[in-house]
Amino acid sequence: xxxxxxxxxxxxxxxxxxxxxxxxxxxxMVMAIGIDLTExxxxxxxxxxxxxxxxxxxxxxxxxEDAFVTVTNxxxxxxxxxxxxxxxxxxRVYLGHNKMxxxxxxxxxxxxxxxxxxxERVEGLRFSNYIFTTPNTAKEILKINYGIEKIPALAIxxxxxxxxxxxxxxxxxxxxxxxxxxxxxxxxxxxxLGTEQNNLEILGTGxxxxxxxxxxxxxxxxxxxxxxxxxxxxxxILVPCKNNPKNYTSFDILDEKTTLTPEIKxxxxxxxxxxxxxxxxxxxxxxxxxxxxxxxxQLEKGVSKIIEKRVRSMIHFSQKELKTDILNYAELIKKKExxxxxxxxxxxxxxxxxIETKIVVxxxxxxxxxxxxxxxxxxxxxx
Amino acid sequence: MDNIEKIRINQFVxxxxxxxxxxxxxxxxxxxxxYGKNDAWITVLLNLCMGLLLVAFYNKLAQSFxxxxxxxxxxxxxxxxxxxxxxxxxxxxxxxFSSLLLGEVGDFISSVVIKDTxxxxxxxxxxxxxxxxxxxxxxxxxxxxxxxxPIIILLFxxxxxxxxxxxxPEKLLPILENGIKPxxxxxxxxxxxxxxxxxxxxxxFPHVKSQEKRGKALLLGVFMGxxxxxxxxxxxxxxxxxxxxxxxxxxxxxxxxTISIAKIIERLEAFLSSIWFLTxxxxxxxxxxxxxxxxxxxxxxKSNKVVLYPLGMILLFSSLYxxxxxIHLREFVARTWIxxxxxxxxxxxxxxxxxxxxxxxxxxxxQHVQK
Numbered sequence: 100x101x102x103x104x105x106x107x108x109x110x111x112x113x114x115x116x117x118x119x120x121x122x123x124x125x126x127x128m129v130m131a132i133g134i135d136l137t138e139x140x141x142x143x144x145x146x147x148x149x150x151x152x153x154x155x156x157x158x159x160x161x162x163x164e165d166a167f168v169t170v171t172n173x174x175x176x177x178x179x180x181x182x183x184x185x186x187x188x189x190x191r192v193y194l195g196h197n198k199m200x201x202x203x204x205x206x207x208x209x210x211x212x213x214x215x216x217x218x219e220r221v222e223g224l225r226f227s228n229y230i231f232t233t234p235n236t237a238k239e240i241l242k243i244n245y246g247i248e249k250i251p252a253l254a255i256x257x258x259x260x261x262x263x264x265x266x267x268x269x270x271x272x273x274x275x276x277x278x279x280x281x282x283x284x285x286x287x288x289x290x291x292l293g294t295e296q297n298n299l300e301i302l303g304t305g306x307x308x309x310x311x312x313x314x315x316x317x318x319x320x321x322x323x324x325x326x327x328x329x330x331x332x333x334x335x336i337l338v339p340c341k342n343n344p345k346n347y348t349s350f351d352i353l354d355e356k357t358t359l360t361p362e363i364k365x366x367x368x369x370x371x372x373x374x375x376x377x378x379x380x381x382x383x384x385x386x387x388x389x390x391x392x393x394x395x396x397q398l399e400k401g402v403s404k405i406i407e408k409r410v411r412s413m414i415h416f417s418q419k420e421l422k423t424d425i426l427n428y429a430e431l432i433k434k435k436e437x438x439x440x441x442x443x444x445x446x447x448x449x450x451x452x453x454i455e456t457k458i459v460v461x462x463x464x465x466x467x468x469x470x471x472x473x474x475x476x477x478x479x480x481x482x
Numbered sequence: 483m484d485n486i487e488k489i490r491i492n493q494f495v496x497x498x499x500x501x502x503x504x505x506x507x508x509x510x511x512x513x514x515x516x517y518g519k520n521d522a523w524i525t526v527l528l529n530l531c532m533g534l535l536l537v538a539f540y541n542k543l544a545q546s547f548x549x550x551x552x553x554x555x556x557x558x559x560x561x562x563x564x565x566x567x568x569x570x571x572x573x574x575x576x577x578x579f580s581s582l583l584l585g586e587v588g589d590f591i592s593s594v595v596i597k598d599t600x601x602x603x604x605x606x607x608x609x610x611x612x613x614x615x616x617x618x619x620x621x622x623x624x625x626x627x628x629x630x631x632p633i634i635i636l637l638f639x640x641x642x643x644x645x646x647x648x649x650x651p652e653k654l655l656p657i658l659e660n661g662i663k664p665x666x667x668x669x670x671x672x673x674x675x676x677x678x679x680x681x682x683x684x685x686x687f688p689h690v691k692s693q694e695k696r697g698k699a700l701l702l703g704v705f706m707g708x709x710x711x712x713x714x715x716x717x718x719x720x721x722x723x724x725x726x727x728x729x730x731x732x733x734x735x736x737x738x739x740t741i742s743i744a745k746i747i748e749r750l751e752a753f754l755s756s757i758w759f760l761t762x763x764x765x766x767x768x769x770x771x772x773x774x775x776x777x778x779x780x781x782x783x784k785s786n787k788v789v790l791y792p793l794g795m796i797l798l799f800s801s802l803y804x805x806x807x808x809i810h811l812r813e814f815v816a817r818t819w820i821x822x823x824x825x826x827x828x829x830x831x832x833x834x835x836x837x838x839x840x841x842x843x844x845x846x847x848x849q850h851v852q853k
Contacts, residue, residue, distance in 0.1 A: 227742050274740045281725050437656030
């Protein structure tokens with residue numbers, strides 16, 4: 100009995116609670132991290148921190164106050180800059196709820212691998228953080244208010260989750276970014292976030308090669324390159340009308356499937372790119388009946404032609420202008436024809452621009468929403 | 483040997499299974515992929531086959547010591563002095579092995595879960611639990627095993643199902659890129675995990691109730707564990723790729739961090755760490771119990787329980803000493819382990835068997851002469 104009492108007392112002494120507990124109101128919730136490089140080559144880290152006090156107010160027409168603050172510090176490394184926050188912040192800097200990481204332009208061009216190493220090692224950051232790049236500095240971007248949402252980082256997060264319907268089902272999160280960086284062509288993509296008249300806007304994609312920014316693509320081009328990677332599951336194709344090329348029929352992609360296979364004959368490499376697109380008609384400006392067999396067939400052909408043209412120009416851009424294998428061709432050869440790969444490995448940079456790609460696009464219109472034909476044009480009927 | 487604790491055959495299978503996957507699920511993928519690259523999963527299968535062969539050999543060997551402990555058998559074969567010396571070497575191996583495992587626990591918790599807590603506190607607490615586990619004996623451990631087995635299997639099933647969306651089978655291509663050589667090379671470094679650790683299970687043999695089923699049960703337990711390790715390695719390769727797996731400390735842990743299903747089911751790394759804690763607890767407790775039995779036998783003590791607390795202290799400090807930093811342990815496992823463990827797991831048992839066969843022949847020869 101005595102033993103038991105002694106044991107209980109000893110246990111109670113040690114179980115007073117966590118000695119390093121942190122209450123929620125002792126935390127500074129970081130919503131977004133921006134990393135820049137200054138002209139002198141120092142790292143500049145900007146944090147967007149939520150201001151919890153503001154959340155309750157506002158609705159009843161209170162003072163318009165930003166629900167977040169941005170703080171910036173510099174240091175020789177990213178950790179060095181972070182250390183300044185830890186040292187000066189009245190609350191504990193907590194990264195567990197961080198939503199996104201933005202790399203500024205100068206850092207992107209110089210290479211983000213060192214910053215990425217910190218991101219991988221630091222405690223609390225989730226793998227599902229979105230990776231962004233920006234033509235401005237990250238500091239500028241993080242200061243902009245988003246309008247309808249209180250915290251810009253949350254707004255951008257919601258926006259990017261919706262984007263797969265319209266652009267591509269590809270959201271460059273931290274693990275995807277690192278995974279692509281370690282793939283054979285070392286090309287990874289980050290969403291490009293910029294400003295348009297002091298508003299935040301997703302401009303497209305930044306392409307990184309071995310951790311260095313080499314090219315920006317706009318939203319349309321993003322869709323084209325993602326087509327090659329089989330990530331497009333939605334989007335709009337505008338087909339010009341036969342009777343008036345200034346009017347369009349809108350074709351909304353519901354599902355798309357891409358297969359890319361290499362074929363090697365001796366020293367000649369040919370890639371076969373097959374795209375199958377399914378979709379519906381969302382509207383027409385042509386002013387004539389479209390629901391006939393021939394018209395549908397014509398439209399399908401038109402869609403295929405446009406997709407093919409866009410993809411071809413993307414491949415041309417990669418091979419002739421950028422001269423970088425952003426299409427993942429090398430890895431496909433290595434995986435599907437491992438016996439042939441050593442032949443091309445040494446002078447791949449020379450071989451790559453000469454590769455021919457045969458594109459076959461098959462698109463089919465399945466439905467046309469509620470309406471069969473557009474409202475008849477009275478004037479035309481009179482004639 | 484009549485008043486010894488007895489465990490049922492399915493409890494025995496459970497213990498073997500938990501012992502096999504304990505610690506290996508976190509460390510093995512890294513070690514295998516280091517040399518095996520894309521084909522590491524083939525290595526794991528090869529290792530499983532070799533491990534099962536080894537188990538078959540153990541079963542054959544165990545026929546000669548039926549109801550006795552392995553260390554008693556060593557002494558009957560080699561005589562009291564040499565036998566005691568070999569037993570002492572085994573004892574040292576046990577202590578080293580359990581402190582390595584304990585150091586692993588400390589490294590893991592302090593590098594991924596709680597970074598500010600001193601490693602001594604973590605290892606100390608774990609050592610305390612292990613002392614309790616060993617103190618209550620094999621029967622209690624076996625029942626604990628039965629209790630946690632469904633939890634572990636359930637967690638594994640969840641993990642594998644949730645990992646399917648993350649897995650990209652094309653990451654395994656090209657198969658056999660550099661021929662068979664890397665597979666053999668990686669097999670050499672990784673065979674020790676966990677198959678060269680199995681001989682410690684000899685301490686369980688006299689405790690099994692139905693001896694005739696014991697051999698098959700051991701095979702089944704090891705096979706189940708090997709299959710789990712195979713799947714873990716396969717998923718690590720498909721989710722992280724071979725470079726991604728080789729460059730991380732705890733690839734399986736990082737792999738479970740990538741799980742994100744509809745942004746709702748996330749952060750499942752606790753699943754893996756709970757599996758790991760439970761299995762490694764069973765493993766170290768068993769080994770610890772084995773150590774106390776060895777000491778009891780070596781020094782002719784009345785009970786093995788008196789040595790548990792002092793042993794715990796030794797273990798606590800030797801584990802701190804054994805893993806001064808994270809990489810030290812890994813290098814040891816990758817380079818030295820196969821030879822060191824191989825000596826005790828393969829070489830000495832084989833020698834024992836050879837000696838016994840020669841002895842038998844001599845006896846037969848003598849009988850011939852007498853006739």
